[in-house]
Amino acid sequence: MEDWNHFLLPYQQAVDELKVKLRGMRKQFRDLNQHEPIEFVTGRVKPVDSIKEKMTRRKVQEDRLEQDMQDIAGLRIMCQFVEDIYQVVDLLRKRTDMTILEERDYISNEKPSGYRSYHIVIEYPVQMVGGEKKILAEIQVRTLAMNFWATIEHSLNYKYQGDFPENLSQRLQRAAEAAFSLDKEMSEIREEIQEAQSLFSYGKGPGNDEPDTTKEDQNS
Template sequence: MIEDWQHFLLPYQQAVNELKVKLRGMRKQFQDQTQHSPIEFVTGRVKPVDSIKEKMIRRHVQEDRLEQDMQDIAGLRIMCQFVEDIYKVVDLLRQRSDMTILEERDYITNVKPSGYRSYHIVIEYPVQLITGEKRILAEIQVRTLAMNFWATVEHSLNYKYQGEFPEELSARLQRAAEAAFKLDNEMSEIREEIKEAQTLFSKRRSTNSINEDELKE
């Protein structure tokens, strides 16, 4: 019986904090080289205790199997500008030696019936504790901003309807998902123009910053 949830979740919080720093560091490396970063921004969280307990009941997860069977207690989300960026990020994660990929689920190629799109990666990540190394599971979701907007709305509605959406609302959500993906495709068609414009803007901002510093001297 887990009595001290704060103690139980501490390694997960440490993993989320470390992974956010590392993933955000990848973005900064692209920016340092004046390259387009496939990572727009990174968020992370540890699943709240009430949500863990609810999922344990819904998925029939035994408490002594919690660490092995619940993969998203530690969750990271990587947001991208373009669909192509998602697969670039996935390739970058595959090359890392500080985590082990255990499972990949491509809900972009294999869209869920609801219209949900995202790329899920389950990793095993080593956390260094004062008692030694502890390897925990974490889930990384990689998606575009449009996919994230739809998923956030759908998630909010799910609290109200508990997954049993009225038929008309379900149809509307599916149409909205297709509209969001159409937007992603349109942005992909002009991504080279967008990336070039962003690079020029970044260089100009950097030059202006240097000039401002010179004026202060």
């Protein structure tokens, strides 16, 4: 690859545009005084070193990079409840500004490690000065508890390169189950939580003198 900056430019544009659009979905729910299934949205373009490492590990040829590496552009949608994840997925299926190519439900079918998330691979058209360019991007939709576990596991993976000691692997699996148990418990009292949040957000609860601050501002 002679010029990585030039190659990655449309991916960065796609991430920037999609973050605005996905955050806009959250704002629409807020404006309608409805529960917001999207807690916050993050996005990134995979660093060049990570791309090269994955090309070597997955034996991806340079001339096949755009077709065979689906997560160079990555978006992450965080939700409060498991039910929110599937609502967000349904919303994405209805959009006409992207085409869903693949869905992988690692919530109903978690990985052996305990990893849970919902992955969607999309084809997204980016308008460049030379014309339209369609690129692949991956959207991960998960709860806050799932994201906490995945972030810790990802950090440990750098240390052990995926070859975890047996004891650590078992503890991570137990932690994953504990995180999912938390999600299930929160789902059981979801209506109570949403009612309380609605009262708090719209100034109907006692002592709510603070102005509302969006999660996007807090997590940008």
